[in-house]
Amino acid sequence: MWDGRDGEVDDQLTFDHFYVGFMAPYFGCYRCSDTQMGLSALDMDDDGMVDWSEFNFYLIWAGRQYPDVKTSQELLDKAFRFGLIPAMMDECDKIRSENKDS
Numbered sequence: 001m002w003d004g005r006d007g008e009v010d011d012q013l014t015f016d017h018f019y020v021g022f023m024a025p026y027f028g029c030y031r032c033s034d035t036q037m038g039l040s041a042l043d044m045d046d047d048g049m050v051d052w053s054e055f056n057f058y059l060i061w062a063g064r065q066y067p068d069v070k071t072s073q074e075l076l077d078k079a080f081r082f083g084l085i086p087a088m089m090d091e092c093d094k095i096r097s098e099n100k101d102s
Contacts, residue, residue: 012049015039022055026080034092041091042084058083 013021019030019039027035040046044054062069062079069075 011052012047014049015043018042018050018055022076023080026085037092037095038085038088041088058087 015036016030019027019035023035023038024030027038029035039050042050042054045051058079059075061083062075065082066075066078069078
């Protein structure tokens with residue numbers, strides 16, 4: 001399922017495919033600056049793609065933090081609400097601070 005979204009089997013999704021497949025319920029607009037900064041924060045190796053290993057890190061974290069989750073959707077929700085979104089906001093604050101200082 002992960003790799004089938006963009007038609008290429010490479011363990012990566014483009015930002016737009018990741019947004020449509022996973023982020024849209026949590027971020028209201030793909031083109032908004034917060035969404036783009038969030039995607040960039042998730043792209044740990046700066047290759048312009050979301051790698052499975054980058055996303056899987058948060059799913060594993062959520063599973064360990066919330067071992068009573070019952071469904072994959074609940075796991076995804078925990079990963080976004082309590083892992084990814086706070087990490088993305090931290091990265092956004094860091095970027096804003098760097099831009100302010102320069």
